[in-house]
Amino acid sequence: QVQLVESGGGLVQAGGSLRLSCAASGRSISSSAMGWFRQAPGKEREFVAAIRWSGGNTYYADSVKGRFTISRDNAKNTVYLQMNSLKPEDTAVYYCARAGRGSLYRATDYDYWGQGTQVTVSS
Numbered sequence: 001q002v003q004l005v006e007s008g009g010g011l012v013q014a015g016g017s018l019r020l021s022c023a024a025s026g027r028s029i030s031s032s033a034m035g036w037f038r039q040a041p042g043k044e045r046e047f048v049a050a051i052r053w054s055g056g057n058t059y060y061a062d063s064v065k066g067r068f069t070i071s072r073d074n075a076k077n078t079v080y081l082q083m084n085s086l087k088p089e090d091t092a093v094y095y096c097a098r099a100g101r102g103s104l105y106r107a108t109d110y111d112y113w114g115q116g117t118q119v120t121v122s123s
Contacts, residue, residue: 001026002112004096009117020081022096030074033099036081037107038092050104059104086121093118
């Protein structure tokens with residue numbers, strides 16, 4: 001079993017920055033790819049970013065490329081999402097998840113999820 005807890009969300013003005021953290025407990029995530037997803041009210045959960053276990057390969061949704069950076073510290077069993085140049089359309093609940101088998105871009109291919117952290121960007 002893996003427990004994931006996100007933190008770092010909040011209210012920020014457009015153009016601002018936030019850094020989300022996802023702390024894992026239970027089993028180590030050091031050998032697992034990890035991802036961040038988000039879900040806005042009335043919308044489906046969407047892929048934001050993912051990172052391979054080594055941290056050497058990262059993947060981003062086009063909507064956040066160049067503004068968000070995913071990273072990980074395997075010694076701390078933690079994954080991060082640095083979000084810069086935030087826009088009102090980034091407002092959502094952000095979830096971290098552990099990748100299972102399959103596509104890193106598909107939420108159904110992740111097997112453990114955190115409870116989410118709210119990010120609200122005001123205009």
